[in-house]
Amino acid sequence: MSEGFTQRVPRKFLGKYRPKIDGQEKASGKAKYADDLTIKSRFPDLLYARVLHSPHPHARIRGFDSSKAEALPGVVAILTYKDPAIAALKLTNAGWTDCVDTVPWDRMMFQYRDRRVLGEYAAWVGDEMGFAVAAESEEIAEEALRLIDIDWEVLPFVLDPIAAMRPDAPLVHQDLFATNVLPPDPTGGQDVFEDKGDVDADFARAEVVVEGRSIHHNATQGSMDNWCCLVDWKADQLTVWSNSYAADQLRMHIHEMLGLPLHKIRAIASYVGGQFGRGDTGDQPFFLFTALLAKKAGRPVKYRHNRRESFLNSRQPAIYDCKAGARRDGTITSMYFKSIGNVGAYADLSMFALKFVPKELAEMVLAHIPNLRMESYGVYTNGLPGCMMRGVGNSQFNLIFGHMIDLLAERLGMDPIDLCVKNFAHEWESLPSASLDAVLREGAKRIGWESRHLPGKGEPYEGVKRRGIGFSMHPAWHAEWQEKRRGQVQVSMTLNPDCTVLLNAASIEIGGGSNTCNVLGCAEALGFLGIGVGDIHWTSVVDTNDGIKDCVQTDSAVSFLQSEVMMHSARDIKERLREIAAAHLKLRPEQVDFAEGRILSPALPSLSMTVKELLRKGDMAPITVNKSLAPDTTPTGIPFFANFAEVEVDTSTGKVDVLKLIVVNDCGTVMYASGAEGQQIGGQCMGMGEALTEEIIYDKATGIPLNFNWIDYTIPTMADMPDIDPVLLEVWKGVGEYGACGIGEGTVTCTPRAILNAIYNAIGVRVNDIPIKPEKIISALGKG
Amino acid sequence: MQKNEAASSRERGIRIRVNGQWRDFALGDDLSASTTLAYLLRERLGFTGLKVSCDEGACGACTVLEDGAAVLSCMVLAVEADGHDIQTIEGLPADDPVVEAFAEQSEPGFGTALQCGYCTPGFVMTARALLNANPSPTLAEVKEALGGNICRCGCYAGIARAVLNASAKIAARKAGAAAPGGRA
Numbered sequence: 001m002s003e004g005f006t007q008r009v010p011r012k013f014l015g016k017y018r019p020k021i022d023g024q025e026k027a028s029g030k031a032k033y034a035d036d037l038t039i040k041s042r043f044p045d046l047l048y049a050r051v052l053h054s055p056h057p058h059a060r061i062r063g064f065d066s067s068k069a070e071a072l073p074g075v076v077a078i079l080t081y082k083d084p085a086i087a088a089l090k091l092t093n094a095g096w097t098d099c100v101d102t103v104p105w106d107r108m109m110f111q112y113r114d115r116r117v118l119g120e121y122a123a124w125v126g127d128e129m130g131f132a133v134a135a136e137s138e139e140i141a142e143e144a145l146r147l148i149d150i151d152w153e154v155l156p157f158v159l160d161p162i163a164a165m166r167p168d169a170p171l172v173h174q175d176l177f178a179t180n181v182l183p184p185d186p187t188g189g190q191d192v193f194e195d196k197g198d199v200d201a202d203f204a205r206a207e208v209v210v211e212g213r214s215i216h217h218n219a220t221q222g223s224m225d226n227w228c229c230l231v232d233w234k235a236d237q238l239t240v241w242s243n244s245y246a247a248d249q250l251r252m253h254i255h256e257m258l259g260l261p262l263h264k265i266r267a268i269a270s271y272v273g274g275q276f277g278r279g280d281t282g283d284q285p286f287f288l289f290t291a292l293l294a295k296k297a298g299r300p301v302k303y304r305h306n307r308r309e310s311f312l313n314s315r316q317p318a319i320y321d322c323k324a325g326a327r328r329d330g331t332i333t334s335m336y337f338k339s340i341g342n343v344g345a346y347a348d349l350s351m352f353a354l355k356f357v358p359k360e361l362a363e364m365v366l367a368h369i370p371n372l373r374m375e376s377y378g379v380y381t382n383g384l385p386g387c388m389m390r391g392v393g394n395s396q397f398n399l400i401f402g403h404m405i406d407l408l409a410e411r412l413g414m415d416p417i418d419l420c421v422k423n424f425a426h427e428w429e430s431l432p433s434a435s436l437d438a439v440l441r442e443g444a445k446r447i448g449w450e451s452r453h454l455p456g457k458g459e460p461y462e463g464v465k466r467r468g469i470g471f472s473m474h475p476a477w478h479a480e481w482q483e484k485r486r487g488q489v490q491v492s493m494t495l496n497p498d499c500t501v502l503l504n505a506a507s508i509e510i511g512g513g514s515n516t517c518n519v520l521g522c523a524e525a526l527g528f529l530g531i532g533v534g535d536i537h538w539t540s541v542v543d544t545n546d547g548i549k550d551c552v553q554t555d556s557a558v559s560f561l562q563s564e565v566m567m568h569s570a571r572d573i574k575e576r577l578r579e580i581a582a583a584h585l586k587l588r589p590e591q592v593d594f595a596e597g598r599i600l601s602p603a604l605p606s607l608s609m610t611v612k613e614l615l616r617k618g619d620m621a622p623i624t625v626n627k628s629l630a631p632d633t634t635p636t637g638i639p640f641f642a643n644f645a646e647v648e649v650d651t652s653t654g655k656v657d658v659l660k661l662i663v664v665n666d667c668g669t670v671m672y673a674s675g676a677e678g679q680q681i682g683g684q685c686m687g688m689g690e691a692l693t694e695e696i697i698y699d700k701a702t703g704i705p706l707n708f709n710w711i712d713y714t715i716p717t718m719a720d721m722p723d724i725d726p727v728l729l730e731v732w733k734g735v736g737e738y739g740a741c742g743i744g745e746g747t748v749t750c751t752p753r754a755i756l757n758a759i760y761n762a763i764g765v766r767v768n769d770i771p772i773k774p775e776k777i778i779s780a781l782g783k784g
Numbered sequence: 785m786q787k788n789e790a791a792s793s794r795e796r797g798i799r800i801r802v803n804g805q806w807r808d809f810a811l812g813d814d815l816s817a818s819t820t821l822a823y824l825l826r827e828r829l830g831f832t833g834l835k836v837s838c839d840e841g842a843c844g845a846c847t848v849l850e851d852g853a854a855v856l857s858c859m860v861l862a863v864e865a866d867g868h869d870i871q872t873i874e875g876l877p878a879d880d881p882v883v884e885a886f887a888e889q890s891e892p893g894f895g896t897a898l899q900c901g902y903c904t905p906g907f908v909m910t911a912r913a914l915l916n917a918n919p920s921p922t923l924a925e926v927k928e929a930l931g932g933n934i935c936r937c938g939c940y941a942g943i944a945r946a947v948l949n950a951s952a953k954i955a956a957r958k959a960g961a962a963a964p965g966g967r968a
Contacts, residue, residue, distance in 0.1 A: 675896060682937045
């Protein structure tokens with residue numbers, strides 16, 4: 001058993017190994033999710049919505065006859081693309097923000113408006129389009145859709161991004177764009193979005209130059225809690241229950257698209273069964289047509305995706321090419337990255353992954369490379385739209401980055417760990433980075449790096465099996481200073497006269513454990529009251545009518561952002577208590593202090609009074625402090641993390657077994673140790689799936705995806721996962737009381753590359769397009 | 785004629801014992817021969833602990849116990865459950881050792897046994913069935929029994945640990961009950 005990590009600064013509540021605050025509620029099945037909150041017994045008059053999912057990868061509806069559907073008993077309302085309420089809706093996008101902020105339609109982060117709400121065009125098989133029906137049951141609604149006679153104009157389609165770039169390729173959005181290549185945009189920048197020094201001149205004079213390519217596929221988030229919403233719209237009041245993880249942005253989305261004032265829209269959410277970036281920020285068109293169905297029917301309407309429909313978007317498949325130049329002593333002098341990303345049918349936030357993130361990485365890890373160029377192209381195809389997914393952009397980048405490190409180190413005859421430490425650090429630190437050095441040395445020690453054999457030169461096991469080890473490293477995200485776009489972080493804290501606390505740190509809990517961090521942070525901040533976790537009331541329900549902005553669970557930063565604000569709230573509560581105590585004791589406020597729930601004053605050494613006793617003597621009014629603070633944007637850089645993997649490759653079958661994974665994170669400050677290790681362990685499941693088994697497969701002849709289910713889209717189970725060793729470190733520190741940095745999102749990022757480098761070490765042949773299915777190994781070994 | 789009608793009426797209804805209580809359902813409205821047990825339990829009876837995630841037997845989130853054995857309630861028709869004993873997670877006692885072990889899981893090196901919690905009731909019930917049949921499983925047996933359940937948050941290490949801890953709790957309670965003066 002692991003001994004666990006030791007805190008840099010000992011604390012009473014934060015940073016400990018302890019159960020989750022929602023553990024009992026979830027383990028007993030009592031926790032309620034959107035689908036549970038919207039069952040028919042709670043809304044006896046609810047209707048069920050179904051929508052047409054395009055059967056064609058590219059098509060347009062020329063006309064239709066819906067008379068049979070309208071006549072079907074049990075059908076209550078039908079919306080079509082010709083309905084004035086639908087036709088009047090603005091062109092939109094399903095990812096207005098990267099979710100840290102709330103924005104109106106005209107300020108969406110990437111200004112690609114290519115989505116029609118319930119429009120007549122289909123851009124991929126599965127596109128929600130054309131017709132939506134509300135009926136007494138899902139079966140009746142489905143039947144009604146089948147009864148609509150549609151006159152299709154089937155159009156040519158393209159699935160491959162390289163083919164889509166050719167001048168004669170079918171245009172995915174022929175009425176909107178003259179090419180499938182996305183035009184440069186103000187946020188992502190030009191095609192060449194980073195150009196420092198002179199990479200061409202450096203390649204010409206570099207002593208060593210290496211080139212590599214990696215291909216990342218379209219893994220999908222696979223949240224188990226299928227998208228679900230129920231909209232009730234009566235008179236001018238609209239209420240939406242959903243499992244969107246961004247309540248404030250959902251309210252803004254409805255406000256901007258349907259024109260209701262904000263005080264007439266109420267968005268409510270409780271627990272969400274996993275997010276992982278699905279649906280970008282949740283500005284999904286289905287909220288709008290469900291709302292309009294509810295208005296038309298005059299009854300609440302529920303819309304829930306089935307499993308097949310939950311394959312709604314994916315990580316952007318990306319082809320990365322990289323060229324790197326170095327001196328023989330291992331100093332990297334130039335790097336040039338070029339990516340072609342498949343954004344699928346809709347652009348949404350894809351350029352966040354392809355440009356915004358790599359641009360950030362130029363500061364976070366490549367800051368000391370003197371010559372650096374980055375270039376990217378996002379390309380429309382008639383496939384599943386690209387989207388945010390845990391590790392957005394970083395996962396695709398790490399696949400090439402870790403490859404180049406391994407390749408270059410081998411060419412230089414250098415240990416890749418030494419190569420990393422010699423060259424990589426963030427912009428606000430000098431080489432070497434203490435954080436990077438620490439995570440790499442710790443991981444190396446635990447995997448047995450020193451005894452590593454040369455590629456393909458290890459002892460065979462059972463005749464045909466070979467073992468190898470590898471690693472990859474990456475900068476963590478996000479620290480507080482990187483959360484500038486989030487705006488104000490708001491927390492409401494109320495001290496009751498019996499010294500219990502009502503905490504409203506609005507944030508929809510998606511599983512990351514920020515609710516536990518927040519309650520621990522509250523107890524820590526109010527340590528002077530001598531209270532415990534059980535004295536704090538918190539709620540899983542986020543309701544926009546509470547008048548507090550929800551801090552959206554992205555960047556893994558909510559685990560500390562709200563706790564930092566609570567330190568300020570606690571100071572205010574302490575000041576108010578000082579005033580109350582001073583008035584009661586006839587002292588000046590500065591003569592009063594508190595410790596462990598007791599009142600202390602040098603002026604009254606024999607005083608024996610608790611805060612609870614003091615409050616009982618007053619007006620019994622709760623003390624409420626509403627705090628709203630913008631993140632401190634002093635740039636502090638970030639810490640690093642690294643993954644090490646040991647694999648066993650069966651050279652006769654091509655099967656790869658991962659034997660061990662080591663995950664080392666420098667966290668700045670560990671907010672909740674069991675939760676942090678849970679994130680480290682959990683992320684490996686998604687990362688390993690992406691590396692080895694998960695892949696969306698299309699029938700190339702018809703453009704139809706073949707495996708939108710969990711039998712053919714293979715998510716690892718308990719039987720597949722190896723031993724995982726989670727290691728938490730506190731080396732770097734950011735601003736504030738805790739100076740923490742997010743770790744949860746990133747933990748998926750390095751896993752594929754660590755496994756791929758381990759495979760190379762095992763068999764001496766590189767395979768760089770994931771997922772690494774057995775046939776790719778067999779082919780690489782020349783046995784195919 | 786009358787006899788046939790009575791027989792027909794009986795045939796058009798089902799009787800299921802859910803969490804210890806017999807329930808009668810007439811076929812009709814939203815209950816037909818194709819209605820799943822998962823739908824009946826959630827929508828008719830409000831037992832929302834079980835989740836319908838894949839609705840095709842691929843994830844285990846809807847697992848309940850039928851006559852003590854784990855079944856995927858999305859793959860069982862309500863009419864097939866006629867006459868059987870069904871236990872949902874709501875039917876477990878408040879101090880169920882499996883629930884306790886999942887909730888408490890936090891020791892160093894294994895993470896927690898749940899994050900988002902959506903798959904958790906399914907895992908708890910699958911584990912419950914395993915421990916009913918085999919109160920002291922090995923890690924390999926736990927992996928085998930729970931290998932059909934998906935946890936997308938990836939808490940498998942914590943879950944396996946929680947099942948072993950639950951096994952230890954069961955053994956401890958049994959020893960306590962057996963010992964003179966031990967609690968019942």
